[in-house]
Amino acid sequence: MDEISLKIAKKSPRRLDIIKLVRAYDASLSLGEIKDNIHNGNTVVGFDPYSGDLLDEKNGVDVREKFLKLVNDLLGLGADITLERYGDELAPENLGELLRDIDERN
16 A cells, blocks of 8 residues: 555644644544544554545546545644655655646556
8 A cells, every 4th residue: 555644743733723724625524533643643544545535536536636635734733744655755845746736647
């Protein structure tokens, strides 16, 4: 699996707004689960750029763009985030290019 892990530092400001954004991105995550993952330094959201959500696809939503929007919105709130792919850190500013490359290969 080619998962990109998103972690959010617990020292990030505006945590309630951050939690709301993550919950809006993935409604299957409870508010408590998101809060606990942030507090414990765990992955908050895992994203596989090669798999799509059938409901999103049916509604014409590009899951890669949706994830990129989440990351950009989190950064806009001042969140201290870490992205990892294959255990290596991925700079947020390189995420858009990576997702476009993946999209072109599919």
